[in-house]
Amino acid sequence: MRGTYEAFILVKVKDGREFVCALNRQAPSRTSEKLSLKEQEEYLATMVIWN
Numbered sequence: 268m269r270g271t272y273e274a275f276i277l278v279k280v281k282d283g284r285e286f287v288c289a290l291n292r293q294a295p296s297r298t299s300e301k302l303s304l305k306e307q308e309e310y311l312a313t314m315v316i317w318n
Contacts, residue, residue, distance in 0.1 A: 274290045302310065 276288045278286045278288055
């Protein structure tokens with residue numbers, strides 16, 4: 268999987284609980300086009316998990 272990466276982050280909160288956060292990022296598209304503001308908003312709404 269060239270051009271992609273995966274990251275895991277251990278988060279410790281003040282009360283002692285621990286959570287593992289994961290990030291998987293796909294390779295950018297091969298076109299050199301920039302996304303419009305509307306396309307960026309759609310990407311963030313559908314492709315990113317917000318906790």
